[in-house]
Amino acid sequence: MTLFKYKAPTPFEHIADILINERLFCCPYYRMNDPFEGVFLESIEMDGARFSVLTTPDELMAPEDALEARVCSLSSDRSSVLLWSFYAQRLEGVCFEIDCSGLKPCPQEVKYPTEIPKFAEAGFAPTVLYALSHKRNEWRFEQEYRLISTDEYVSIKGRLRQVVLGPRCNETIATAIRKLAPQGCEVHKAKLDMQRRAIVDKRNRWGTTA
Secondary structure, three states, X not given: OEEEEEXXXXXXXXXXXXXXXXXXXXXXXXXXXXXXXXXXXXXXEEOOEEEEEEEOHHHHOOHXXXXXXXXXXXXXXXXXXXXXHHHOOOOOOEEEEEEOOOOOOOOEEOEOOOOOOEEOOOOOOOOHHHHOOEOOHHXXXXXXXXXXXXXXXEEOOOOEEEEEEOOOOOHHHHHHHHHHOOOOOEEEEEEEEOOOOEEEEOOOOOOOEO
């Protein structure tokens, strides 16, 4: 499975860390851009009556472990104009192509229900993994996959296949990326195809229209 990570050009140390250390940062789930991240309804029965209780991933984790649920967001969409604009600073940043085959933790495909997830099945116990693999429907454009972990970083040693520079990427940043890219990782620049309203690379491998 090949997935993609969009990054803004600044702070550049975030890009450099991926290239030099070949790892991805996992952010605490509550610091992500959706204020309702991981919130779901848990259906419980008490005194013969059933109630729906709002629950978060923190409430599913063992307090004695003092661990945080962390997430690294990736996308299956390599050429989304929205993703390039929102997460790569208006096409000034980059997009990493990562081979995620056999990666641990396994990437979880995000589901986008129209209503808040509700756990009501008999014998089904909600988990952090399940809670964090569901998002509000308006985020569907991200086509997101998630690495869900309690570790701060996930190793992608030997998995970086290419770095695509945004069409508006600064040449100084581009030069630094070319020097830092690990062996076997290609670096090239995408361009805007105005006629097709698409972001394409020099070999025309991308090219999904806007």
